[in-house]
Amino acid sequence: MEEETLQSLRAKANELLLREEWSDSIQAYSNFISLSQNFVHLNQDQEHLIKLKKSLSLAYSNRAEARFRLKEYWEALEDCDEALKIGGSDFKTLLCKGRIFMDLNMYSAALDCFKCGSFGPDASENAEMLEGCLKKCLKVEGISRTGVFDVSDWVVGGFCGNVPDLAEFIGPIEVKKSGISGRGLFAMKNIECGSVLLITKAVATERVILPQYQENGEDARLVMWKSFVDMVVECAKRCTITHDLISMLSNGENEDDLEIPQISEFKPETEKCNFRNNNFDMEKMLTILDVNSLVEDAISAKVFGKNSDYHGVGLWVLASLINHSCDPSVRRLHIGDHVIVHASKDVKAGEELTFAYYDVLTTLNKRREMAKSWGFYCNCNRCKYEEEVCPKQEMRELEMIIDRGVDMGVEVSKLEDSMRRWMVRGKGKGYLRASFWGAYSEVLLSEKLMRRWGRKIPTTEVVIDSIFDTVGSDGRLVRVAMEGLKKPGANKLMEMERAMKLGRGLYGKGIRKQAMRTLLQRWHS
Ligand SMILES: C[S@@+](CC[C@H](N)C(=O)[O-])C[C@H]1O[C@@H](n2cnc3c(N)ncnc32)[C@H](O)[C@@H]1O
DSSP states (O other): OHHHHHHHHHHHHHHHHHTTOHHHHHHHHHHHHHHHHHHHHHOOOHHHHHHHHHHHHHHHHHHHHHHHHTTOHHHHHHHHHHHHHHOSOHHHHHHHHHHHHHHTTOHHHHHHHHHHHHHSTTTTTTHHHHHHHHHHHHHHHHHHHHOOOOOHHHHHTTSOSSOOOOOOEEOSEEEEEOSSSSEEEEESSOBOTTOEEEEEEOSEEEEEEOOSSGGGHHHHHHHHHHHHHHHHHHHHHHOHHHHHHHHTSOOSSSGGGSOOOOGGGGSOOOSOOOOOOOOOOHHHHHHHHHHHOEEOOOHHHHTTSOOTTEEEEEEOTGGGGOEEOSSOOEEEEEETTEEEEEESSOBOTTOEEEEOSSOOSSOHHHHHHHHHHHTSOOOOHHHHHHHHHSOHHHHHHHHHHHHHTOOHHHHHHHHHHHHHHTTOOTHHHHHHHHHTHHHHHHHHTOHHHHHHHTTTSOOHHHHHHHHHHHHOOOHHHHHHHHHHTTSTTOOHHHHHHHHHHHHHHHHOTTSOHHHHHHHHHHTTO
């Protein structure tokens, strides 16, 4: 009778696990575990006892697997420890425990588990799988120490196959009070263009391919948003550390009063944290998500101009401390659930790291409108400069020329004349050329306009360099630079060097030189 009941409970739990019905299988294993424990205490027959303990160990191990899939990491780790204490399913359990530590970004603990597994009797039978785990673990552990990774093959191969493995990495950055608003991230040393400063995994992400017909697009976006919010809320309820980190994010108000966290608070979890937290402020959570969630501009979706219907949203806590600037210094790439933040130009020690929350290759007025829709008034150096130096009336006239869509050569030469009159120097030229990029690019890409205006306006190289030095790299600069390579008499070596620098600012250093060349070619094919 005892045997039969246990067998049927175990069979049911195993079936649920195979069907990937994680919650139900956890329940079924829990029933099996509590009943078996009773029998273990009562049973005197040694042989029977050994069998029973083996099943119990396996049940703990399987329940750990199901909990792991539901991201109930700390409960899953407790199950692994129980399974290992009883013994009999050690290899499977160690593998599961290692994978849990990997997900918690605790790579050396994961490595210990895989190494321990390799000494056991089951190791030779599963040598290939074990080797795969060890290799992956060593690789991500390296990335977490150095921030160095290589996704060239995946990118050049058209993003086929598995998403490359990445790991949490926090480079030489710190959180400080920002001159822009509230807190911000700052470089602690000089950073070269393309260097990776941060790799971090999302608390949650959600993605949709929007339907072809636009009228259903809003519905799909709302469904995506709702599901994303549910996921973040579940993560915050499951783990107090996650809850507290999300709670310290800005809700867009009184930012200057917010506490300045230490960067160490964002390092991977090392403490047990399985306190369920059902008691939190949903309204606050929604405003925080509104202010801090990032819309994905995924490398895989956009590079080829494919999947333009693809949309994604996610929350990356540390990256949420990066303020917007219209002369940004960093860009982000999305690979899987990770966001990679790299310098999009050379950055000096002590400088604030800033993203472009919206398109900054446009005029001050258009940028002001976009900032408004984000709920703030932009306080960045470029906006302040343009406001102070450029007479409003003349700027309005220049903007009107663009809107009228006349010969853009007129626009560009007028702006260059105005800059001379306003005595614009250094960075200022980059700022203003970036503001009227639409006009510059039209002229620079047109043989006809260049023939007509070429002598009155600066060369492609001068325009691109001045914008790159201020606003950082951008795909549109790459495109014009690559077109420039085709011009008769172009110094191909120097031009390619310039394009490569722009490429490093655009994609970062995770792509080898040859792969970068291939990517750059695609911008003008
Ligand atoms: C994702 S948070 C950035 C981090 C935030 N400063 C903090 O202390 O947590 C976005 C908010 O920062 C502020 N912010 C970011 N960039 C800004 C800018 N250029 N000018 C003014 N406020 C900005 C706005 O309040 C915006 O809603």
